[in-house]
Amino acid sequence: MNTRFEEKDGQYIMYFEGRLDTAAAAKTEQEMKVLHECEGHDIVLDCSQMEYISSSGLRLFLGLLKIAKSKGSKVTISGMNDSLKQVFAMTGFTHLFDFS
Amino acid sequence: MPQTNNNNIIQKAITLTNDVQEVPRLNAFVDEVCEEHGCDMETTMRMNLAIEEAVVNVIDYAYPPDTVGSVDIKVTTDDNHMEFVISDSGTPFDPTKKEDVDISLPVEERRIGGLGIHLVKQLMDKISYERKDGRNVLTLIKNK
Numbered sequence: 001m002n003t004r005f006e007e008k009d010g011q012y013i014m015y016f017e018g019r020l021d022t023a024a025a026a027k028t029e030q031e032m033k034v035l036h037e038c039e040g041h042d043i044v045l046d047c048s049q050m051e052y053i054s055s056s057g058l059r060l061f062l063g064l065l066k067i068a069k070s071k072g073s074k075v076t077i078s079g080m081n082d083s084l085k086q087v088f089a090m091t092g093f094t095h096l097f098d099f100s
Numbered sequence: 101m102p103q104t105n106n107n108n109i110i111q112k113a114i115t116l117t118n119d120v121q122e123v124p125r126l127n128a129f130v131d132e133v134c135e136e137h138g139c140d141m142e143t144t145m146r147m148n149l150a151i152e153e154a155v156v157n158v159i160d161y162a163y164p165p166d167t168v169g170s171v172d173i174k175v176t177t178d179d180n181h182m183e184f185v186i187s188d189s190g191t192p193f194d195p196t197k198k199e200d201v202d203i204s205l206p207v208e209e210r211r212i213g214g215l216g217i218h219l220v221k222q223l224m225d226k227i228s229y230e231r232k233d234g235r236n237v238l239t240l241i242k243n244k
Contacts, residue, residue, distance in 0.1 A: 019127075021123050021124070021127065021152060022120045022123045022152060022156045023120050023121050023122075023123040023124055025120075052145060052148070052149070054149055054152050054153060054156075054216075054219075055153055055156075055215035055216040055219060056156075058215055059212050059213075059215065062207070062210060062212060063212065065207055066207060066208070066210075069207055069208070083142055083145055087149065087219070090203075090218075090219060090222040090223075091201070091203055091215055091218060091219065092201075092203025092204060092205075092210075095204075096206075096207050096210070
């Protein structure tokens, strides 16, 4: 799993590429920490190149959403494919996040 | 469902150590099984997810911290279904006993844990656990 962070038009964007499985989760967690200082910024999680996510990854997304919400920031997931959206639906995550 | 002649029985096995860095090796194994079984990409991804979740539960909970232990995965597939048997010699641990996750809760009330076994239950058609000969034995079945 490779991530890339970008700040654009006041938004924090993180691009996810590859598989967010349990082996990748610890490194990805560290890389996502930059998103925690999100006061005044909405967050976009660009998942168009994400191929796979398991519960460790879902936990990271939920953890980020809790922090963002507490700081008044919106989190949008963009470009997620249908297979991954089904995993989100199975865990009730489709009604927690905004999708674009 | 009519039973075809079970001419296409495949049996494979792998042993992993209780380290999450083994997950890519598990993934390659499941990919191989699914390819031989003729699964499409969607099914392969779902099988990978269910098996990863079940095996990671063993890695996280079966053995005491800082103990090296192993997880055995045996697969049998035929024309009608795929059966994964995941076993270990760790402390008695029945992952099916974990209470169900409430997926309707708002974000503030959602707990971080329990998602793994929830996904296994969503993705597999049958899950059973037994403690046998000092081992945890978890059987997961996906019907065609």
